[in-house]
Every structure is written in C-alpha cells, then in structure tokens.
Amino acid sequence: MPTTQVASGLTTNKAPFIELQRAEGNIYIEQPYGLYDEQNQDTWRRLYARMRPRWEKYAHPKFLEGVHNLALDPDAVPRLEDINRFLCPLSGFSAKAVAGYVPAYVFFDCLRTRAFPTTITIRDGKLLDYLPEPDIFHDVAGHVPMHTDKRFADVLVRFGEVAREAAVMVQGIADKQQQLRHVESIIRGMARFFWFTVEFGLMREKPGSKNLKVYGSGLLSSYGEIEHCVTAPEVQRYPMQLEWVINQSFEIDHYQPLLFIVDSFDHLYELTHQLEQWIKAGKLENLAPCEPAISEADLKSFLEAGV
Numbered sequence: 001m002p003t004t005q006v007a008s009g010l011t012t013n014k015a016p017f018i019e020l021q022r023a024e025g026n027i028y029i030e031q032p033y034g035l036y037d038e039q040n041q042d043t044w045r046r047l048y049a050r051m052r053p054r055w056e057k058y059a060h061p062k063f064l065e066g067v068h069n070l071a072l073d074p075d076a077v078p079r080l081e082d083i084n085r086f087l088c089p090l091s092g093f094s095a096k097a098v099a100g101y102v103p104a105y106v107f108f109d110c111l112r113t114r115a116f117p118t119t120i121t122i123r124d125g126k127l128l129d130y131l132p133e134p135d136i137f138h139d140v141a142g143h144v145p146m147h148t149d150k151r152f153a154d155v156l157v158r159f160g161e162v163a164r165e166a167a168v169m170v171q172g173i174a175d176k177q178q179q180l181r182h183v184e185s186i187i188r189g190m191a192r193f194f195w196f197t198v199e200f201g202l203m204r205e206k207p208g209s210k211n212l213k214v215y216g217s218g219l220l221s222s223y224g225e226i227e228h229c230v231t232a233p234e235v236q237r238y239p240m241q242l243e244w245v246i247n248q249s250f251e252i253d254h255y256q257p258l259l260f261i262v263d264s265f266d267h268l269y270e271l272t273h274q275l276e277q278w279i280k281a282g283k284l285e286n287l288a289p290c291e292p293a294i295s296e297a298d299l300k301s302f303l304e305a306g307v
C-alpha cells in the first residue's frame with residue numbers, strides 16, 4: 001500500500017473527478033455525492049457552524065428565510081437534488097452542478113433559464129477563510145438561499161436577458177476590431193454590476209433606514225467579511241450609482257474597500273432594466289479599463305452565442 005496521501009474526495013483543486021470532467025470538456029455535470037470524504041463533510045460542518053450566528057446578525061431577512069426554506073443541513077454537504085426539491089416550487093430556480101469556470105455568456109444565459117451554475121467541490125479544511133474560486137459553501141450557502149425569493153430570482157433572470165440583448169447587439173457589429181472592443185467593455189460592465197450587487201451588495205433594512213443588511217453572496221459566505229463589511233469604519237459604503245459601479249474596478253483577493261447600497265429588491269430589479277437601456281444606448285462600450293480581466297473564453301461566449 002502506498003504511504004503517500006492520494007488525492008480523493010471533492011476538495012477544491014484536488015478532485016480527480018473534476019479534473020476528468022474538465023479534460024472531457026464538460027461544463028454541466030452530476031454531483032457524485034458518494035465522493036465527498038469525511039474531511040469534506042467536516043469542512044462543511046465547521047464552515048456552517050461558525051457562519052450561522054453571523055448570518056443571524058448581519059444577513060438580509062430574505063436570506064435567513066431562504067436558509068430555513070431550503071432546510072440546509074448544518075451537518076452534511078448539501079445534495080443539489082434535495083436543495084432543488086425545496087427551491088423549484090418557490091421561484092422556479094434550480095442549482096445546476098458545474099465542473100468549474102463557466103464562460104460569461106453561458107453563465108448569464110443559464111440564469112435566464114432559472115438555473116444557477118453551482119460548484120460542487122468544497123474548500124480544503126485548512127483554508128476555511130479565503131478561497132479565490134467559488135466552492136459549494138459559497139454557491140449553496142452564499143447564493144442559493146437568495147434564489148428562494150421571487151423578486152431576487154427575477155433579477156437574476158433579467159441579467160440573463162440583458163446578456164442576450166448584449167450578445168445580439170455585438171454580433172451585429174461588422175467591424176471586427178470595434179466588435180471586440182465593445183464586447184469586452186460590455187462584459188466588464190456587466191461583471192462589475194454583478195460583483196457590486198449579487199456578490200458584494202448591501203441593502204437597507206427598510207427603505208430610508210440607515211441599518212444595512214447583507215445580500216451579496218461573497219459577503220454571506222465569508223466569516224470575516226460579513227462582519228467587516230457592515231462594522232469596519234474604513235469601508236466606504238455609498239448609495240448605488242450605476243455610472244460609478246460599471247466603471248469601478250475591483251480586486252478579489254482582499255476585503256472590499258468599497259461597497260454599494262441598494263434600497264430594496266425592487267430597486268435592484270429597476271437597475272437591471274436601466275443597465276439594459278444603457279447597453280442599448282451604447283453607454284457600456286467604452287468603460288474605464290482594468291479589473292476584471294475578460295478572458296478569451298468570455299469574449300468567445302458572447303460572440304458565438306446562438307442568439
């Protein structure tokens with residue numbers, strides 16, 4: 001018997017099953033539940049146990065309602081099948097297992113069909129605090145509870161519709177260089193909007209209230225940042241301004257120094273409408289450069305979308 005430890009289980013970046021799926025070019029996969037090992041289950045338990053009291057303190061009430069409605073198990077990595085049994089009747093959404101990175105258009109288009117690309121691996125138990133890529137704790141315990149809310153789910157669908165409009169628009173540009181410039185800028189603008197809302201958004205507890213609640217999934221899945229984002233005096237928190245957000249770069253490897261506040265889910269929905277109008281009016285075609293970087297795969301996904 002070999003004495004060195006062989007990678008097994010479904011640990012982020014160490015899962016042979018995922019490597020195989022990627023090598024075969026698969027984006028959407030099954031969740032092979034039997035592959036989660038005891039360490040993976042223990043990591044989930046520890047992540048959930050320390051996060052729970054912080055959710056109760058800082059998370060938006062709709063998120064807490066979602067955690068309850070999904071019957072998330074504190075003691076076991078969730079089975080997407082079980083999650084979907086509770087989720088689908090509430091908003092029509094489902095969690096769809098993926099092998100890893102999903103190109104931008106494919107991701108947004110999946111939302112349009114009320115499915116959320118969901119990572120199934122779980123972070124290494126030695127790295128509970130920070131992970132640059134999503135894992136099942138970020139996706140299922142950070143994103144999916146919000147999808148139980150109908151209005152929030154409609155926002156995600158709108159994102160998908162906006163992406164489709166954008167793809168139709170850029171595919172109609174004859175000059176290839178101009179086409180590439182415009183599509184890169186539009187994807188960057190959409191990614192920034194998504195980042196400062198769905199991933200790192202804050203919401204007023206009630207309209208006009210100074211109390212803030214967390215609805216962004218990057219915050220909801222971070223034990224340290226969920227508290228820091230609301231309480232740290234050095235964090236800049238400003239009312240949402242679309243023209244600022246789409247031009248604002250961000251870095252993913254540290255706590256966010258700048259966050260934006262929306263008034264309500266209706267406000268968020270209206271903003272996606274405004275984003276669409278601005279894309280149609282050409283306002284996203286020459287945004288401030290810098291982060292996020294847009295990959296070849298992202299560009300290709302918009303230019304080759306079957307729209």
Ligand SMILES: [Fe+2]
Pocket residue numbers: 134138143199217218
């Ligand atoms: Fe996310």
